[in-house]
Amino acid sequence: MQLNHEIPDYEYALRSADGHRATVNDRVLTASFILTPSQLVEHWPVAAGTALQPADLEPLLRLEPELVLLGTGERQVFPSAAVMAACLTCGIGIEVMANPAAARTFNVLAGEGRRVAAGFLLGP
Numbered sequence: 001m002q003l004n005h006e007i008p009d010y011e012y013a014l015r016s017a018d019g020h021r022a023t024v025n026d027r028v029l030t031a032s033f034i035l036t037p038s039q040l041v042e043h044w045p046v047a048a049g050t051a052l053q054p055a056d057l058e059p060l061l062r063l064e065p066e067l068v069l070l071g072t073g074e075r076q077v078f079p080s081a082a083v084m085a086a087c088l089t090c091g092i093g094i095e096v097m098a099n100p101a102a103a104r105t106f107n108v109l110a111g112e113g114r115r116v117a118a119g120f121l122l123g124p
Contacts, residue, residue, distance in 0.1 A: 010037035010110045014118075017103040019074030022120055035118045036063055037110040046121055049077035049096070054086035057119075061086070065117035067093040067109065071102030073121050 012035055015023040022029045024040055034041035046056050049072035060068050068087050070079070076098045078084075087094040097105065099120055109116040 012037060012040050013110070014103040014106050017071060017099040017120055019099060019123055021122060022099065022103070030122060032119070032121045034059055034063075035106065035120065036065070036116065039063070044119060046119070047123055049073065049079050049121055052079040052083050052121075054082050057083065057086045060117045060119050061090060061092065063117045064115065065092060066115045067095065067117075069102045069106055069109075069116060069118035070094060070096045071099040071118060071120040072096060073099055073123055076101075 012024055014035060015025070017023075020030065022033070024033075024035060029042065031042065032044040032046050034044050041059060044059065046052055049070070057068070072079075076096060078096050084094055095102075095105070099122075102118060102120065106116060106118045
């Protein structure tokens, strides 16, 4: 059986993510970050989904995505209604999920050429 290594047609691919670290391309990250298919913003100063404030989404919203993925660590943790409303009132969808699921979803959407921005929360 012949196997081919698929190279994505976007700049940043999320190879893995859990609650403590993520691998973007070949780089291992241990602090919360923001990712789009063409941009990596390291050291997003948010540590927990329950502590997330609407203002914390500003770096994501400035990227003008059609959809925001919020990876909340090892488990899915919904932020406050005000955080969800910060996206929805701008006409931007938001999906909240655990980091492994958010990583898979990011890669699928990026592969489809969608304007997706993802925020991944990583803890100590």
